[in-house]
Amino acid sequence: MNMSSNQKYLNLLRDLVALPSVSATHRCLPEAAQLLVTTFRELGAQVTYDDTYFAPFVLAQFRSSVPDAQTLVIYNHYDVQPVEPISLWQTDPWALSEHDGKLYGRGTDDDKGNITARLTAIEDYLTEHEGHLPVNITFIIEGSEESSSQHLDEYLSKYQDQLFADLVIWESGGKNVHDVVEIFGGNKGIVTFNVDVKTAKTDLHSSLAGVVDSAAWRLTQALATLFDREGHIAVPGFYDDVAIPNQREKELVRNLPTTRNTLIQQHGLTSPLLSDKTGDDLKETLYFQPTLNIEGIQSGYLGDGVKTVLPAVASAKLEARLVPNMDPDKTLQQIKQHFQNEGFSDIVVTKTLGQPGYRSDMSDPEILRVIDITEKYYHQHPVIMPTSPGTGPMYYIHEALNAPIASLGVGYAHTLDHAPNENIRLTDYNQHIAVIKELIRSYEK
């Protein structure tokens, strides 16, 4: 490892962390994007800066001198989650600090540390190879990943002619609780929506409850119809488009270390698992089935003591996690229709966000390349996941590039993404630099 490039990009990480580029509050987004533009240009990339959207996009292209070179796309984002509750941070979240071999600060793992590690790998490779790359490398860097990647699909359409790829390396990745590298090739989609009901112009005295309907009851009863007594989602058509996992995907998921007991212990679950699933059934549900979740519900009075009120308004925020083939808008329409069918035409459903899901073909030669490099570098079999149970904009990236996607990154099991005290281990950071260099080297002919 080249110590000077390593330090140079750790300094960049320090400068990036110092910029509170929170997309939720639209802070410092152009500042962070411009810092990247300067850095990429200095390293010889052709950079296209586009600030016509919610947050500027940075497209940075390193050309290989090899004719017919393949193209590696690296997807990253420079925006971060808010830092609240600030009181739970043990260091200043906007000041990169090192303790016990770890780097602390907002964005160290998600996602600024991944950007600087990858830049280090490229500079090292260029230095060692007189400025030549065996593969084209294109960075697509956005600034609203933490706000559901607003306009990413529009942006990708706009630059369609310049965008092509054989492989996409995802924004982040890392090691699991057993310190084994995980590589995932997909994520779920999502549709989030508000569910509201209003039954009177103001909250009423609850003595009327015998004859006057209540928003709290309407909402509670409506939501309860979404599941049957066996815990299946009862919305007609909800499961119709679910992509059936292929044999390879099923095998990969069966090999995952997730068990009933690890879930229960890790999260302190005091309620039985849904349908008390075990083994393969549990894992297939977690990775291959859609979900329907209440993010929040609120109505009436929940302060101290008793308030004899009959609530006139009730609200809930819900989300459905979608698997490939499911369309966010179609799913939402099915839910609306279900409320109608069940006699809840007073329930108002409003979409807030939507993203389809995507799974890479984990047998694709380019995915196998990533697995092979990882295996050789770490001297262990990585855990291969056809999909994360979480959500991200992989679908849009795949639609634009038509290439498989693999996650790699600087993270570990306790990076605390989105939470106070986000951190990475320097060892993981340096290993990721080395793996990206190996990946570039793998394209040498």
Add this chain to the structure above:
Amino acid sequence: MNMSSNQKYLNLLRDLVALPSVSATHRCLPEAAQLLVTTFRELGAQVTYDDTYFAPFVLAQFRSSVPDAQTLVIYNHYDVQPVEPISLWQTDPWALSEHDGKLYGRGTDDDKGNITARLTAIEDYLTEHEGHLPVNITFIIEGSEESSSQHLDEYLSKYQDQLFADLVIWESGGKNVHDVVEIFGGNKGIVTFNVDVKTAKTDLHSSLAGVVDSAAWRLTQALATLFDREGHIAVPGFYDDVAIPNQREKELVRNLPTTRNTLIQQHGLTSPLLSDKTGDDLKETLYFQPTLNIEGIQSGYLGDGVKTVLPAVASAKLEARLVPNMDPDKTLQQIKQHFQNEGFSDIVVTKTLGQPGYRSDMSDPEILRVIDITEKYYHQHPVIMPTSPGTGPMYYIHEALNAPIASLGVGYAHTLDHAPNENIRLTDYNQHIAVIKELIRSYEK
């Protein structure tokens, strides 16, 4: 009307309103009670002050010089509701002020104005009759009526030997939206309880929703089982002890002016009435049937934007309004058992308050006395209600005194009890003084 006594007790009302005797926050309760003790003693009552409970009780007894005189008990309270939100008051809630023939201030109607009007009537009568009363008059005044009359039942047991009555005049009453006097002789009971569920040690990432149960779903599903699809309470045994109204009670309720349309218009209802009841059915349900209401429900995240959280805790506050014969604890036990039966043994039910309901016999000669006096004084038929749809401690008072109860008072349709800008009209106040004097006079032999 004696102008000097009228002004004297309006001054007392001013002094009482100036004391923020809020039982919810336990403020100024002894101060208000002591002010009453002094006043009653000056007027010649034998006063027993008992401060061994949450709030002091004032027992003030005026003895008739007539042998075998009957006894009239007047129940009042000196505590008031909090004044929040203070910004919505157009005057200082703790300063009695007069505008356009109305007196504004917290407690003017509920219940301090009723106390001073009744004192005015007694002083006037005593002055006009050389200090003689034709009836014993006992005031039972408590200081936690707005906090579910804590210890009232214990207090009444303690003074059982001194307490007897032929008729009880309730703390408050007044005129309806048509400016017609309403007299009610009962109120519903209530049992309030918290319903809580916890499914994990902390909120979880919602990507787990396919396999991990959520407190929000558990609570929603559990609450939904409390009603059937026709809007009847589905808790086994809930209706078993409901007191069947007699013919007189049914007739009285059928005569009430409440209609489907007045309810809808008055409260701006945008949802159909429950089971879309009309006419007698609507009124009988409102007055003679128990209710089950969600006062509030809360779980997860309801802030701005989207938070992909799977809630680990969910809470609701519920209340059941009870009709006579129903026992608060038995009802709560039925609800707990229902959750068990329906598979929700993880739902924790905690009682907060409980009070049985009570209805007077509206054919009792003492009730007819009140109706007769009211009719003659106001030259109109009062509206007679066997029960208010609301709740109060009538049951305890009746258990201790075994006498019928009738409501009379200084209120009107827009007194705004419990709300900002509580007020009474001076005309109603003076009429109540006159009616109480007529009531005393009716016991002359």
